[in-house]
Amino acid sequence: MKLKIMDILDKMETFGGLDLGSVRRRISAEQSKPLSAAIFGQTGCGKSSLTNAIFGTEFDVDDVKPCTKEPQSHESVDREGHLVTFWDLPGIGESGEADSAYLDMYAKYAEECDVVLWAFQADTRAMTLDAAAFESIVERLDGESRRNFLNRLTVVVTKADLISTGPWIFARSGSEAVIAASCGVEETLHRKSEYFFDELLGEHQSELEHRTFVSSSPRDLARLSPDFWLDENRAFLYHRGRFPLDKYNDLVSRFPGAKDELQRLLSQSRAVFCSARLKFNLNAVKAQLAQKGQGSAILRLHQSVDRRNERVAWDDLKDIGLPVFWDAKRNSPIFNISEMK
Numbered sequence: 001m002k003l004k005i006m007d008i009l010d011k012m013e014t015f016g017g018l019d020l021g022s023v024r025r026r027i028s029a030e031q032s033k034p035l036s037a038a039i040f041g042q043t044g045c046g047k048s049s050l051t052n053a054i055f056g057t058e059f060d061v062d063d064v065k066p067c068t069k070e071p072q073s074h075e076s077v078d079r080e081g082h083l084v085t086f087w088d089l090p091g092i093g094e095s096g097e098a099d100s101a102y103l104d105m106y107a108k109y110a111e112e113c114d115v116v117l118w119a120f121q122a123d124t125r126a127m128t129l130d131a132a133a134f135e136s137i138v139e140r141l142d143g144e145s146r147r148n149f150l151n152r153l154t155v156v157v158t159k160a161d162l163i164s165t166g167p168w169i170f171a172r173s174g175s176e177a178v179i180a181a182s183c184g185v186e187e188t189l190h191r192k193s194e195y196f197f198d199e200l201l202g203e204h205q206s207e208l209e210h211r212t213f214v215s216s217s218p219r220d221l222a223r224l225s226p227d228f229w230l231d232e233n234r235a236f237l238y239h240r241g242r243f244p245l246d247k248y249n250d251l252v253s254r255f256p257g258a259k260d261e262l263q264r265l266l267s268q269s270r271a272v273f274c275s276a277r278l279k280f281n282l283n284a285v286k287a288q289l290a291q292k293g294q295g296s297a298i299l300r301l302h303q304s305v306d307r308r309n310e311r312v313a314w315d316d317l318k319d320i321g322l323p324v325f326w327d328a329k330r331n332s333p334i335f336n337i338s339e340m341k
């Protein structure tokens with residue numbers, strides 16, 4: 001069972017005889033601060049749905065027409081009752097070119113928000129408008145602000161359920177189900193994750209500086225290539241620049257002891273795929289947002305990573321438009337999930 005941080009503090013106080021009142025107060029204050037998220041992406045790519053699935057908020061979702069015409073902030077409370085401000089940033093994809101005033105605004109939000117996310121729908125290929133908007137935002141930022149934006153940006157591939165290069169697997173357990181992608185689907189999603197990240201960030205990947213916590217012996221970590229380094233307490237491992245898969249494979253074969261850290265750094269250098277509809281891979285999105293976020297986002301998102309978030313009630317599954325296999329000769333269904341008890 002995963003322990004919440006307050007449970008750990010309880011145990012330390014009970015068994016270790018420590019007084020951790022001030023630590024407890026600081027953590028509570030941090031956890032209850034409003035959290036702000038800026039989310040970019042073309043209209044209808046699932047930004048509001050994803051925010052709702054991750055934070056438990058209730059932003060408007062529309063099946064037909066664009067919901068968000070102007071950059072606007074929405075406020076909602078998350079599952080724990082804490083405020084979440086979400087900047088829905090339309091414009092990309094609606095007019096040929098987002099105008100300069102919008103872009104100034106986007107750059108400002110991108111710089112200030114705790115969490116910055118760029119979403120692509122899984123079955124999209126056209127990214128010219130996104131890439132142009134991204135470039136214009138980066139151009140408007142310099143120094144620390146620019147580094148902050150690039151390193152905090154999480155790229156997400158939404159609506160993964162639209163990929164059908166193999167079957168989706170619905171594993172039922174009592175009144176709930178967990179959805180998994182088959183190997184064919186997962187491979188396509190991994191390729192798309194690399195593609196979207198590469199295309200969006202382009203040359204700016206050389207400016208990236210990601211970090212991860214050290215969870216294994218730092219001995220191997222200290223011997224990786226020069227674009228990796230440890231901080232002086234050996235608590236974090238850093239990496240600068242692009243991180244392609246062949247480099248990862250080469251390093252893991254030479255330094256197997258560094259695999260966990262390398263894997264976490266690799267995942268930060270590509271997009272993360274998910275489906276709000278099937279509650280698929282939402283914890284991976286949260287983990288990446290927490291790794292790259294700032295302020296209260298880090299603690300709040302880490303705390304909310306839980307396998308239970310990815311379970312769907314079996315009765316809900318019946319309502320999400322799964323196919324019915326129909327036998328035309330017999331004029332009756334071969335398989336219809338909504339008829340299953």
Ligand SMILES: Nc1nc2c(ncn2[C@@H]2O[C@H](COP(=O)(O)OP(=O)(O)OP(=O)(O)O)[C@@H](O)[C@H]2O)c(=O)[nH]1
Nearest residue numbers: 043044045046047048049062063066067159276277
């Ligand atoms: N298949 C599938 N559809 C989804 C998913 N997430 C959202 N949708 C659908 O996509 C449509 C648009 O979703 P929104 O969340 O409103 O998208 P948005 O990006 O916020 O749209 P705007 O606010 O108009 O820019 C709705 O019909 C959603 O039901 C998903 O994970 N899978």
Ligand SMILES: [Mg+2]
Nearest residue numbers: 047048067068
């Ligand atoms: Mg929306």
